[in-house]
Amino acid sequence: xxxxxxxxxxxxxxxxxxxxxxxxxxxxxxxxxxxxxxxxxxxxxxxxxxxxxxxxxxxxxxxxxxxxxxxxxxxxxxxxxxxxxxxxxxxxxxxxxxxxxxxxxxxxxxxxxxx
Amino acid sequence: xxxxxxxxxxxxxxxxxxxxxxxxxxxxxxxxxxxxxxxxxxxxxxxxxxxxxxxxxxxxxxxxxxxxxxxxxxxxxxxxxxxxxxxxxxxxxxxxxxxxxxxxxxxxxxxxx
Numbered sequence: 001x002x003x004x005x006x007x008x009x010x011x012x013x014x015x016x017x018x019x020x021x022x023x024x025x026x027x028x029x030x031x032x033x034x035x036x037x038x039x040x041x042x043x044x045x046x047x048x049x050x051x052x053x054x055x056x057x058x059x060x061x062x063x064x065x066x067x068x069x070x071x072x073x074x075x076x077x078x079x080x081x082x083x084x085x086x087x088x089x090x091x092x093x094x095x096x097x098x099x100x101x102x103x104x105x106x107x108x109x110x111x112x113x114x115x
Numbered sequence: 116x117x118x119x120x121x122x123x124x125x126x127x128x129x130x131x132x133x134x135x136x137x138x139x140x141x142x143x144x145x146x147x148x149x150x151x152x153x154x155x156x157x158x159x160x161x162x163x164x165x166x167x168x169x170x171x172x173x174x175x176x177x178x179x180x181x182x183x184x185x186x187x188x189x190x191x192x193x194x195x196x197x198x199x200x201x202x203x204x205x206x207x208x209x210x211x212x213x214x215x216x217x218x219x220x221x222x223x224x225x226x227x228x
Contacts, residue, residue: 034216034217036219042221043119043206043219043220043221043222044158044206044208044219045219046216046217046218049216051214090157090158092158100146100163100164100165100170100171101163101171101213102148102150102160102161102162102163102171102173103148103150103158103160103217104160105157105158105159105160106157107156107157108157108158
């Protein structure tokens with residue numbers, strides 16, 4: 001079975017700092033990769049996804065992620081964070097196949113942006 | 116933007132009671148899911164549902180759990196005899212097909228006392 005590791009459980013940054021959140025997965029086959037964000041009191045929202053093609057994917061709110069197959073990684077980046085980026089960030093994977101496959105989530109990274 | 120709607124937002128139940136958590140997926144989506152998140156832990160997949168039947172289920176989804184799509188719009192998760200350890204946030208999600216992301220609802224916080 002696949003698993004997802006997010007290295008940083010808590011990250012504190014100042015506004016305008018650059019962000020990189022690590023995500024590694026373990027699965028030998030083809031995967032689909034996702035980053036979700038959960039703002040306080042809100043539901044999980046899709047930031048971006050990778051299915052195939054260009055390994056650098058751009059998402060909403062200025063986020064991007066790079067899929068590095070050799071490293072089994074899908075790190076999330078943002079060049080300049082804002083206070084409104086304070087949230088919980090989840091990396092998730094599903095094996096490439098039918099639409100019924102459930103997501104396997106990492107434990108999440110709690111990001112706090114200080115003004 | 117279309118949303119997945121979950122009701123209630125918070126439910127408190129006594130141990131041993133049955134609960135039904137309700138979800139209205141996005142109307143043209145074909146795949147439906149339930150996930151749960153115990154406080155302080157990761158979001159865990161419970162079950163997926165497609166074409167009016169269960170497609171995949173995790174080891175968490177044992178005989179006390181069941182899902183239904185009774186009327187073509189609602190998607191329910193029933194827990195027959197709740198236990199303290201069932202206390203968690205339960206998320207419903209839906210998906211148009213395998214090339215799309217999953218859209219999540221706001222969740223139902225279930226507290227078993």
